[in-house]
Amino acid sequence: NAGVTQTPKFQVLKTGQSMTLQCAQDMNHNSMYWYRQDPGMGLRLIYYSASEGTTDKGEVPNGYNVSRLNKREFSLRLESAAPSQTSVYFCASREIMAGTQYFGPGTRLLVL
Amino acid sequence: AQSVTQPDIHITVSEGASLELRCNYSYGATPYLFWYVQSPGQGLQLLLKYFSGDTLVQGIKGFEAEFKRSQSSFNLRKPSVHWSDAAEYFCAVEPGGSYIPTFGRGTSLIVHP
Numbered sequence: 001n002a003g004v005t006q007t008p009k010f011q012v013l014k015t016g017q018s019m020t021l022q023c024a025q026d027m028n029h030n031s032m033y034w035y036r037q038d039p040g041m042g043l044r045l046i047y048y049s050a051s052e053g054t055t056d057k058g059e060v061p062n063g064y065n066v067s068r069l070n071k072r073e074f075s076l077r078l079e080s081a082a083p084s085q086t087s088v089y090f091c092a093s094r095e096i097m098a099g100t101q102y103f104g105p106g107t108r109l110l111v112l
Numbered sequence: 113a114q115s116v117t118q119p120d121i122h123i124t125v126s127e128g129a130s131l132e133l134r135c136n137y138s139y140g141a142t143p144y145l146f147w148y149v150q151s152p153g154q155g156l157q158l159l160l161k162y163f164s165g166d167t168l169v170q171g172i173k174g175f176e177a178e179f180k181r182s183q184s185s186f187n188l189r190k191p192s193v194h195w196s197d198a199a200e201y202f203c204a205v206e207p208g209g210s211y212i213p214t215f216g217r218g219t220s221l222i223v224h225p
Contacts, residue, residue: 042217096211103155
Protein backbone atom coordinates (compact mmCIF):
# COMPACT_ATOMS: atom_id res chain seq x y z
CA ASN A 1 0.00 0.00 0.00
CA ALA A 2 2.00 2.97 -1.29
CA GLY A 3 -0.57 5.67 -0.41
CA VAL A 4 -0.11 8.74 -2.62
CA THR A 5 2.80 8.75 -5.03
CA GLN A 6 4.09 11.67 -7.09
CA THR A 7 6.51 11.85 -9.99
CA PRO A 8 8.95 13.38 -10.56
CA LYS A 9 10.50 14.32 -7.21
CA PHE A 10 12.53 17.18 -8.68
CA GLN A 11 12.37 19.07 -11.95
CA VAL A 12 14.14 22.05 -13.46
CA LEU A 13 12.44 23.79 -16.37
CA LYS A 14 13.23 26.74 -18.54
CA THR A 15 10.63 29.48 -18.95
CA GLY A 16 8.11 28.45 -21.58
CA GLN A 17 8.67 24.71 -21.31
CA SER A 18 5.79 22.40 -20.48
CA MET A 19 5.56 19.47 -18.15
CA THR A 20 3.09 17.18 -16.42
CA LEU A 21 3.20 16.26 -12.76
CA GLN A 22 1.81 12.83 -12.06
CA CYS A 23 -0.09 11.71 -8.98
CA ALA A 24 -1.59 8.33 -8.13
CA GLN A 25 -3.30 6.90 -5.06
CA ASP A 26 -4.08 3.32 -4.17
CA MET A 27 -6.58 3.94 -1.37
CA ASN A 28 -9.68 3.99 -3.60
CA HIS A 29 -10.40 7.58 -2.61
CA ASN A 30 -12.93 9.59 -4.55
CA SER A 31 -11.42 13.05 -4.10
CA MET A 32 -8.02 14.28 -5.17
CA TYR A 33 -6.30 17.67 -4.85
CA TRP A 34 -3.32 19.62 -6.15
CA TYR A 35 -1.67 22.22 -3.92
CA ARG A 36 1.35 24.44 -4.19
CA GLN A 37 3.44 25.37 -1.18
CA ASP A 38 5.49 28.55 -1.10
CA PRO A 39 7.49 29.88 1.86
CA GLY A 40 5.23 31.70 4.31
CA MET A 41 2.12 31.02 2.24
CA GLY A 42 0.99 27.67 3.53
CA LEU A 43 -0.76 25.41 1.04
CA ARG A 44 -2.86 26.92 -1.71
CA LEU A 45 -5.30 24.85 -3.70
CA ILE A 46 -4.74 24.78 -7.45
CA TYR A 47 -7.40 22.30 -8.61
CA TYR A 48 -9.39 19.53 -7.09
CA SER A 49 -11.45 16.60 -8.29
CA ALA A 50 -14.38 15.59 -6.14
CA SER A 51 -14.82 12.36 -8.04
CA GLU A 52 -13.75 10.65 -11.22
CA GLY A 53 -14.80 12.73 -14.21
CA THR A 54 -15.04 16.06 -12.40
CA THR A 55 -12.52 18.82 -11.80
CA ASP A 56 -12.84 22.31 -10.33
CA LYS A 57 -10.63 25.33 -9.92
CA GLY A 58 -9.18 26.20 -6.58
CA GLU A 59 -7.62 29.39 -5.29
CA VAL A 60 -4.70 29.66 -7.77
CA PRO A 61 -5.58 27.84 -11.04
CA ASN A 62 -4.05 30.24 -13.56
CA GLY A 63 -1.30 28.67 -15.65
CA TYR A 64 -2.33 25.10 -14.81
CA ASN A 65 -4.57 22.39 -16.19
CA VAL A 66 -5.54 19.05 -14.71
CA SER A 67 -6.78 15.69 -15.84
CA ARG A 68 -8.53 13.10 -13.70
CA LEU A 69 -7.46 10.15 -15.79
CA ASN A 70 -9.30 7.56 -13.69
CA LYS A 71 -10.10 7.08 -10.03
CA ARG A 72 -6.44 6.51 -9.15
CA GLU A 73 -4.67 9.21 -11.15
CA PHE A 74 -4.80 13.00 -11.18
CA SER A 75 -2.23 14.90 -13.23
CA LEU A 76 -1.25 18.57 -13.22
CA ARG A 77 0.04 20.21 -16.39
CA LEU A 78 2.02 23.40 -16.83
CA GLU A 79 1.62 24.40 -20.49
CA SER A 80 4.16 27.23 -20.46
CA ALA A 81 6.14 27.37 -17.27
CA ALA A 82 6.93 30.72 -15.64
CA PRO A 83 9.39 31.54 -12.83
CA SER A 84 6.38 32.34 -10.61
CA GLN A 85 5.49 28.65 -10.76
CA THR A 86 8.67 27.71 -8.92
CA SER A 87 7.24 25.91 -5.92
CA VAL A 88 6.71 22.61 -4.18
CA TYR A 89 3.64 20.81 -5.47
CA PHE A 90 1.66 18.38 -3.37
CA CYS A 91 -1.03 15.98 -4.40
CA ALA A 92 -3.53 14.70 -1.85
CA SER A 93 -6.42 12.29 -1.79
CA ARG A 94 -9.34 11.84 0.55
CA GLU A 95 -12.34 9.69 1.20
CA ILE A 96 -14.96 12.39 1.40
CA MET A 97 -16.72 11.67 4.69
CA ALA A 98 -13.62 10.65 6.61
CA GLY A 99 -12.11 14.11 6.24
CA THR A 100 -8.46 13.14 6.40
CA GLN A 101 -6.34 14.14 3.44
CA TYR A 102 -3.38 11.92 2.56
CA PHE A 103 -0.49 13.75 0.97
CA GLY A 104 2.19 12.65 -1.43
CA PRO A 105 5.88 13.47 -0.84
CA GLY A 106 5.82 16.47 -3.18
CA THR A 107 7.46 17.59 -6.42
CA ARG A 108 10.04 20.36 -6.19
CA LEU A 109 9.92 22.47 -9.34
CA LEU A 110 12.37 25.18 -10.32
CA VAL A 111 11.58 27.35 -13.34
CA LEU A 112 14.52 29.36 -14.64
CA ALA B 113 -15.27 32.61 2.75
CA GLN B 114 -13.48 31.03 5.65
CA SER B 115 -10.00 32.01 6.76
CA VAL B 116 -7.50 30.65 9.24
CA THR B 117 -4.75 32.47 11.11
CA GLN B 118 -1.69 31.00 12.75
CA PRO B 119 -0.24 34.03 14.55
CA ASP B 120 3.17 32.54 15.27
CA ILE B 121 5.51 32.00 12.32
CA HIS B 122 8.19 30.41 14.50
CA ILE B 123 8.13 28.98 18.00
CA THR B 124 11.18 27.79 19.90
CA VAL B 125 10.90 25.50 22.91
CA SER B 126 13.29 23.41 24.95
CA GLU B 127 13.01 19.65 24.84
CA GLY B 128 10.70 18.52 27.63
CA ALA B 129 8.84 21.82 27.80
CA SER B 130 5.14 22.14 27.04
CA LEU B 131 3.90 23.47 23.74
CA GLU B 132 0.87 25.39 22.51
CA LEU B 133 0.40 26.39 18.88
CA ARG B 134 -2.36 28.85 18.17
CA CYS B 135 -4.98 28.70 15.45
CA ASN B 136 -7.88 31.09 14.94
CA TYR B 137 -10.48 30.84 12.23
CA SER B 138 -13.15 32.99 10.70
CA TYR B 139 -16.32 31.23 9.65
CA GLY B 140 -19.98 31.73 10.40
CA ALA B 141 -20.78 28.24 11.62
CA THR B 142 -18.75 25.52 13.25
CA PRO B 143 -16.34 24.20 10.67
CA TYR B 144 -14.36 21.01 10.49
CA LEU B 145 -10.91 21.65 11.97
CA PHE B 146 -7.60 19.91 11.38
CA TRP B 147 -3.97 20.00 12.45
CA TYR B 148 -1.33 18.60 10.12
CA VAL B 149 2.43 18.21 10.61
CA GLN B 150 5.10 18.42 7.94
CA SER B 151 8.60 17.13 8.57
CA PRO B 152 11.37 18.58 6.40
CA GLY B 153 11.16 17.36 2.82
CA GLN B 154 7.97 15.42 3.46
CA GLY B 155 4.29 15.71 2.76
CA LEU B 156 1.71 16.59 5.40
CA GLN B 157 0.40 14.09 7.93
CA LEU B 158 -2.80 14.45 9.95
CA LEU B 159 -2.30 14.90 13.69
CA LEU B 160 -5.95 15.25 14.68
CA LYS B 161 -9.32 16.54 13.54
CA TYR B 162 -12.53 17.91 15.02
CA PHE B 163 -15.93 17.52 13.44
CA SER B 164 -18.30 17.68 16.40
CA GLY B 165 -18.79 16.41 19.94
CA ASP B 166 -16.15 16.54 22.66
CA THR B 167 -14.22 19.76 22.21
CA LEU B 168 -10.95 18.23 23.45
CA VAL B 169 -9.51 16.04 20.73
CA GLN B 170 -6.68 13.57 21.11
CA GLY B 171 -4.34 12.91 18.23
CA ILE B 172 -1.23 11.00 17.34
CA LYS B 173 2.24 11.52 18.82
CA GLY B 174 0.80 12.77 22.13
CA PHE B 175 -0.83 15.89 20.69
CA GLU B 176 -4.23 17.25 21.65
CA ALA B 177 -6.29 20.25 20.58
CA GLU B 178 -9.21 22.09 22.09
CA PHE B 179 -12.01 23.69 20.12
CA LYS B 180 -13.29 26.88 21.72
CA ARG B 181 -16.32 28.20 19.88
CA SER B 182 -16.42 31.48 21.80
CA GLN B 183 -12.85 32.29 20.77
CA SER B 184 -13.01 30.74 17.28
CA SER B 185 -9.85 28.88 18.17
CA PHE B 186 -8.44 25.39 17.82
CA ASN B 187 -5.08 25.43 19.61
CA LEU B 188 -2.70 22.49 19.51
CA ARG B 189 -0.95 21.35 22.69
CA LYS B 190 1.61 18.85 23.85
CA PRO B 191 2.71 18.50 27.49
CA SER B 192 6.33 17.55 26.80
CA VAL B 193 8.04 18.20 23.49
CA HIS B 194 10.58 15.79 21.99
CA TRP B 195 13.35 16.78 19.59
CA SER B 196 11.59 14.76 16.88
CA ASP B 197 8.61 17.15 17.08
CA ALA B 198 10.61 19.83 15.26
CA ALA B 199 8.57 20.39 12.09
CA GLU B 200 6.09 22.72 10.40
CA TYR B 201 2.54 22.63 11.76
CA PHE B 202 -0.52 23.61 9.77
CA CYS B 203 -4.03 24.32 10.97
CA ALA B 204 -6.85 23.89 8.45
CA VAL B 205 -10.52 24.86 8.50
CA GLU B 206 -13.25 23.44 6.29
CA PRO B 207 -16.92 24.40 6.10
CA GLY B 208 -18.89 21.26 6.72
CA GLY B 209 -19.84 19.67 3.41
CA SER B 210 -17.42 21.66 1.23
CA TYR B 211 -14.60 19.08 1.37
CA ILE B 212 -12.18 21.91 0.60
CA PRO B 213 -10.01 22.86 3.57
CA THR B 214 -8.26 26.21 3.84
CA PHE B 215 -4.80 25.99 5.36
CA GLY B 216 -3.05 28.46 7.61
CA ARG B 217 0.42 29.69 6.75
CA GLY B 218 2.03 27.34 9.22
CA THR B 219 4.09 27.54 12.40
CA SER B 220 7.66 26.31 12.41
CA LEU B 221 8.58 24.55 15.66
CA ILE B 222 12.22 24.57 16.73
CA VAL B 223 13.22 22.32 19.61
CA HIS B 224 16.37 23.10 21.60
CA PRO B 225 18.12 20.27 23.46
